[in-house]
Amino acid sequence: MWETYYTPATLDEALSLLAEHREVARIIAGGTDIIIELERGLRPDVRVLIDVTRIPGLDEIELWGDGLIHIGPLVTHNQVVASQLLGERALPLVQASWSESSPQVRNRATVAGNIITASPANDAITPLRALGTCVTLRSSAAERTIPLVDFFTGVRKTVMQPDEMLTDISFRPLDANQRGIFLKHGLRRAQAIAVVNVSAVLWFEGDVVIEAFITQGSVAPTIIGSPEAERWLLGKTLTSETIDKAAKLATQAAIPIDDVRGSAEYRREMVRVLTKRALSTLRDGTEREDHPAGPVMLWGKHAGRVHQRLSQGFRHGENEPIELTVNGQKHVVSGANHKTLLRMIREDIGLTGTKEGCAEGECGACTVFMDGMAVMACMIAAPRAHQTEVITVEGLAKNGKLHPIQQAFIDEGAVQCGYCTPGFLMAGAKLLEERPSPSRWEIEQSITGNLCRCTGYYKIVSAFEQAAKLLEKERK
Numbered sequence: 384m385w386e387t388y389y390t391p392a393t394l395d396e397a398l399s400l401l402a403e404h405r406e407v408a409r410i411i412a413g414g415t416d417i418i419i420e421l422e423r424g425l426r427p428d429v430r431v432l433i434d435v436t437r438i439p440g441l442d443e444i445e446l447w448g449d450g451l452i453h454i455g456p457l458v459t460h461n462q463v464v465a466s467q468l469l470g471e472r473a474l475p476l477v478q479a480s481w482s483e484s485s486p487q488v489r490n491r492a493t494v495a496g497n498i499i500t501a502s503p504a505n506d507a508i509t510p511l512r513a514l515g516t517c518v519t520l521r522s523s524a525a526e527r528t529i530p531l532v533d534f535f536t537g538v539r540k541t542v543m544q545p546d547e548m549l550t551d552i553s554f555r556p557l558d559a560n561q562r563g564i565f566l567k568h569g570l571r572r573a574q575a576i577a578v579v580n581v582s583a584v585l586w587f588e589g590d591v592v593i594e595a596f597i598t599q600g601s602v603a604p605t606i607i608g609s610p611e612a613e614r615w616l617l618g619k620t621l622t623s624e625t626i627d628k629a630a631k632l633a634t635q636a637a638i639p640i641d642d643v644r645g646s647a648e649y650r651r652e653m654v655r656v657l658t659k660r661a662l663s664t665l666r667d668g669t670e671r672e673d674h675p676a677g678p679v680m681l682w683g684k685h686a687g688r689v690h691q692r693l694s695q696g697f698r699h700g701e702n703e704p705i706e707l708t709v710n711g712q713k714h715v716v717s718g719a720n721h722k723t724l725l726r727m728i729r730e731d732i733g734l735t736g737t738k739e740g741c742a743e744g745e746c747g748a749c750t751v752f753m754d755g756m757a758v759m760a761c762m763i764a765a766p767r768a769h770q771t772e773v774i775t776v777e778g779l780a781k782n783g784k785l786h787p788i789q790q791a792f793i794d795e796g797a798v799q800c801g802y803c804t805p806g807f808l809m810a811g812a813k814l815l816e817e818r819p820s821p822s823r824w825e826i827e828q829s830i831t832g833n834l835c836r837c838t839g840y841y842k843i844v845s846a847f848e849q850a851a852k853l854l855e856k857e858r859k
C-alpha cells in the first residue's frame with residue numbers, strides 16, 4: 384500500500400507534489416481503481432498518493448464560450464447522470480456513467496479516473512471517443528490538450544507523463560441534427576464489467592447520415608473506432624439493409640480475446656448485435672426511452688459535491704493522526720494511515736457493524752455515509768476521512784429508537800444470516816432520505832450495489848416498502 388498520503392488544498396500544490404515525487408506518486412480521485420490496484424500489488428512502485436478530491440472548482444460540468452462542454456477531473460459518474468446539460472447534449476456519456484457499477488461507487492468514481500485507468504472495458508471512454516473528446520494534461524511546467532484517440536497506447540497505457548494531471552475533458556455537444564447512444568452487454572444487469580460496449584454518434588441531414596462515429600470497447604487493447612462501418616454509412620439513410628451491413632462491417636475492426644467473460648467469437652457477434660441495435664434505435668429516435676428519469680443517487684442532499692473545502696493541505700505519513708467524527712463522536716486515530724476507511728472503522732474505532740464482504744467495491748456490506756454520501760468504505764483510503772463526518776450502521780438508531788429501515792427489517796424477517804444487512808440498512812436509510820416514498824424500481828436501483836449471499840431479496844424489498852410506510856406514520 385502507500386507510504387504517504389497527501390491531500391492538497393489547491394491544484395498548484397497537487398502539481399508541485401507530482402513534480403516532486405513523479406514515478407512513485409499517483410493521483411487518487413475516487414480511488415475505485417487505484418485502491419484495488421495497490422491492494423493487488425499491481426503498482427509496486429507507487430508509494431505516494433495525492434488526493435485531489437478536496438480541491439475546489441474541479442467538479443464542474445459546463446458549456447463554455449468556445450462551444451464545448453467541459454467536464455472537470457473530479458466529476459463523478461453520478462454527477463454525469465444527474466447533469467441536465469449532459470442529458471440533453473451528451474446522452475451516450477450519461478448512459479455509460481449510469482451503467483457503471485452501483486450508486487455507492489458512482490458517488491466516488493470519476494470520469495477522469497475511468498479514462499486514465501485505460502482499461503479496454505472502461506465504459507466512459509467508448510462514448511467520449513465517439514463524441515470526439517479531447518483531454519487537457521497539466522504539469523507545473525506546461526499544459527497540452529490532445530484528442531482522446533491519441534491518448535491511449537495499449538492496455539492500461541497512456542501518453543500521460545508522471546508529472547501530469549488530467550485537468551479537463553472537453554467535446555462538442557450534440558446538436559439537433561446529431562444523435563448518439565451507448566449500449567453495454569454485461570453478464571448481469573448491474574455491477575457488470577462490459578463483455579462488449581458500443582457507442583454510435585450520427586450526424587444527419589434530413590434522413591441522410593453525413594458523419595458517423597461508431598466506437599467499441601472490450602474488443603481490442605484500447606477502445607477502437609469502426610472505420611469500415613462509419614465509411615459505409617456516409618450518404619445513406621438508415622434502412623434495415625444499410626444497418627445490417629454496417630453492423631457486419633463493425634465486426635471487422637474488433638480483435639477480441641477469449642477470457643472469463645466471453646470468447647472472442649461471442650464478443651465479435653455481440654459487436655454486430657449491439658451496433659445493429661444502436662443504429663436501429665437512432666433511426667427510430669428511441670434512444671432516450673430506456674434512460675431513467677430521476678435516477679437514484681444515494682448522495683443525500685449534497686448533489687454529489689464535496690461541500691467541505693480545506694484552508695490548507697494535509698500530509699499523512701507514518702505518524703500524523705486522522706481526526707474525524709463518527710456517529711457524532713470525535714475520534715483521533717493514529718496508526719491507520721495505510722489502511723482503508725473500512726479497516727480503520729473496524730480495527731481502530733472498534734465499530735464492527737460495518738462488514739467486509741469482498742473488499743473490492745462489489746458487495747456493499749461496507750456501506751457508510753461520508754459527509755452525507757453513501758460510499759463503499761473498502762474503496763476509500765483512511766486518510767481521506769480526515770476532517771469528515773462518517774455515519775455507520777451503529778449511528779442509524781436515534782435516542783434508543785431504531786431507524787424505520789431497521790425496524791422494518793425485523794418486522795419483515797429480512798435478516799437471514801445477517802452479514803449483508805448493515806449495508807442494505809445504510810442503502811435503505813439513504814434512499815428514504817432522498818425519496819420518502821420510493822417506487823419498487825427506485826428500491827431496486829438503490830440496492831444494485833448490495834449483494835445478499837443468502838439471496839432472499841423479496842423480504843429485503845418488502846422491508847424497504849414497509850420502512851417507507853413507517854416513516855410516513857412517523858411524519859404524521
Ligand SMILES: Cc1cc2nc3c(=O)[nH]c(=O)nc-3n(C[C@H](O)[C@H](O)[C@H](O)COP(=O)(O)OP(=O)(O)OC[C@H]3O[C@@H](n4cnc5c(N)ncnc54)[C@H](O)[C@@H]3O)c2cc1C
Pocket residue numbers: 409410411412413414415416417418456482483484485488491492493494495496497498499500504505506507547548549550574575576577743744745762
Ligand atoms: C465494484 C466496481 C465496479 C466497477 N464497475 C465499472 C463499470 O461498470 N464500468 C467501468 O468503466 N468501470 C468500472 N469500475 C472501475 C472504476 O470505478 C472506474 O474506472 C472509475 O471511473 C475510476 O475513477 P476513480 O475516480 O475511482 O479513479 P481512481 O481509482 O482514483 O484513479 C484511477 C487512475 O486514474 C488516475 N487519476 C485519477 N484522476 C486523475 C487525474 N485527474 N489526473 C491524473 N491521474 C488521475 C489515478 O492515478 C489512477 O491511476 C468499477 C470499479 C469497482 C470497484
Ligand code: FES
Pocket residue numbers: 738739740741742743744745746747748749750759760761762
Ligand atoms: S463493497 Fe466493500 S466489502 Fe464489499
Ligand code: FES
Pocket residue numbers: 798799800801802803804834835836837838
Ligand atoms: S442475509 Fe446472509 S448474506 Fe444477506
